[in-house]
Amino acid sequence: MGGEDFAESKVKPSVVLTGAAKESNGPSIGILDIGASQNAFLFRVALPSIRIDQSKLKCEIQRDGKVLIQGIIPQGTEVLRGLSKKCEMRNEMFCSPGPFTISFTLPGPVDPRLFSPTFRPDGILEVVVLRISRPIDPVDAWAPPS
Structure with a gap:
């Protein structure tokens, strides 16, 4: 990056949302923060309405810094227990259910x-992903344990 620190740069990452992430009725999905240090990048992505056990969340990072996050926003119906009666709740203001993708590019190779x-x-x-230091495979992926 020619000595320029991303934190001091005025460049904002372009974030692309598709599917349910683009059609959100409630809390915004895909809000992104990126931080940089000499050795690594840190990014945080808001994923409201995502349940790790139901979303099939996957994060793929490429050597050139491209990031692709995919998953499924589950149907917003739950049964609440512990009350004198069962209560079925519909989360009408949450993100629309269905598959989504979020993609963006980090400010340097990783x-x-x-x-x-x-x-x-x-x-x-x-x-947190380390900046590039040697030749490597072009893609790696992560998914939470089932």
């Missing part, structure tokens, strides 16, 4: 084998 994803309880996918 080593896709060396990344650490965390899906936080607040619906944020947080990933």
Whole structure:
């Protein structure tokens, strides 16, 4: 990047949303923050309405810094227990159910084998990926344990 630090750059990443992410009725899906250090990039993506056990979430990172996040927003119907009666709740204001993709490009090349994803309880996918330091395979992917 020629010595320029991404944090000081005025370049904002272009984020592409498709499917249910684009048709969101409620909390915005795909809001993105990117941070940079000398050795790594950190990105956080908002994924409200995503349940890790139902979403088939997958994050693919390419050597050139392209990131593709795919998953499924589950149907918003739940049965609440612990009340005197069962109560079926429809989350009408949440994201529309269905498949989605989010894609963007990090501000530099990375080593896709060396990344650490965390899906936080607040619906944020947080990933640290190391900047490139040697020739590597062009793609690696992550999916949470089933």
